[in-house]
Amino acid sequence: MGDDATAARARDDAALLVVDRVAIGYRRQGRYLPAVGEASFQVRRGEKVMLLGPSGCGKSTILKAVAGFLRPSAGRIVVDGREAPEPGPDRAVVFQEFDQLFPWRTVLGNVAYPLRVTGADRDTARRRAAEYLELMGLQGALDSYPHQLSGGMKQRVAIARALAIDPLMLLMDEPFGALDAQTRGRLQRELADIAARTKVTLLFVTHSIDEAILLGDRVVVLAGRPSHVERIVDVGGLDRPDAPGFADARRTLRALLAEEGEDLDRAFID
Ligand SMILES: Nc1ncnc2c1ncn2[C@@H]1O[C@H](COP(=O)(O)OP(=O)(O)OP(=O)(O)O)[C@@H](O)[C@H]1O
Numbered sequence: 111m112g113d114d115a116t117a118a119r120a121r122d123d124a125a126l127l128v129v130d131r132v133a134i135g136y137r138r139q140g141r142y143l144p145a146v147g148e149a150s151f152q153v154r155r156g157e158k159v160m161l162l163g164p165s166g167c168g169k170s171t172i173l174k175a176v177a178g179f180l181r182p183s184a185g186r187i188v189v190d191g192r193e194a195p196e197p198g199p200d201r202a203v204v205f206q207e208f209d210q211l212f213p214w215r216t217v218l219g220n221v222a223y224p225l226r227v228t229g230a231d232r233d234t235a236r237r238r239a240a241e242y243l244e245l246m247g248l249q250g251a252l253d254s255y256p257h258q259l260s261g262g263m264k265q266r267v268a269i270a271r272a273l274a275i276d277p278l279m280l281l282m283d284e285p286f287g288a289l290d291a292q293t294r295g296r297l298q299r300e301l302a303d304i305a306a307r308t309k310v311t312l313l314f315v316t317h318s319i320d321e322a323i324l325l326g327d328r329v330v331v332l333a334g335r336p337s338h339v340e341r342i343v344d345v346g347g348l349d350r351p352d353a354p355g356f357a358d359a360r361r362t363l364r365a366l367l368a369e370e371g372e373d374l375d376r377a378f379i380d
Pocket of ligand 1 (some may be wrong): 136137138143145163164165166167168169170171172317
């Protein structure tokens with residue numbers, strides 16, 4: 111193998127995201143309130159890693175720190191070899207809330223906007239935005255405004271907007287948490303399909319055991335307050351509830367969450 115190929119292989123094998131003994135807390139009224147006590151995990155290029163754990167254990171906090179919105183009080187976050195990166199278009203974020211779109215822009219305008227901001231000319235931005243909206247099945251809604259869309263459609267626009275800027279990583283914080291079960295299932299399947307096609311690297315926060323198994327390659331289970339990584343469970347290839355191994359993975363994750371006193375009815379909502 112030539113030097114270039116060796117270097118390329120080393121780059122591909124190296125973790126795109128390293129979370130190394132990270133502690134994160136909040137300051138309130140002069141006091142430091144620890145949320146994450148110590149968390150370490152890595153995400154390789156093209157991998158889909160899910161953060162699962164009881165409510166309040168710091169899943170969103172970790173995602174925000176990876177996005178660069180919060181600084182850890184200890185440890186290191188390294189993205190593509192860069193330590194403590196500022197927020198940037200290399201990490202696109204999709205939230206749970208339906209109000210993350212610009213209400214005064216059309217669907218096409220919402221997706222084209224970050225492309226314009228990151229340097230694309232108007233025609234290129236609109237063409238690329240339309241391509242990604244088509245990928246999300248929204249070709250009929252380009253001229254609609256957010257208030258004219260259902261919750262599921264708004265989340266599709268948010269995903270198209272995130273993917274269109276070709277980020278190194280897609281960071282998703284319970285993006286389907288506020289959707290009805292049927293829409294949620296459909297969007298999970300669509301995201302799995304698009305992630306396979308685009309090979310995007312995914313860090314995804316969820317409450318749902320089934321969602322973690324269906325979408326993830328690995329599940330980072332958080333426990334405790336302040337939290338730590340209790341276990342990292344391999345769930346690769348279990349992309350259907352009837353896949354062999356799905357029930358075992360569900361039992362393993364369920365047992366880990368039950369130890370934490372998680373409300374399992376909530377953890378199973380899909
Ligand atoms: N801005 C903030 N100021 C102070 N404390 C905060 C802030 N945001 C979160 N916290 C606290 O940090 C802890 C972790 O919160 P976080 O939202 O990261 O948990 P989570 O696992 O994502 O929860 P959920 O699953 O309920 O969304 C919680 O105790 C929460 O109250």
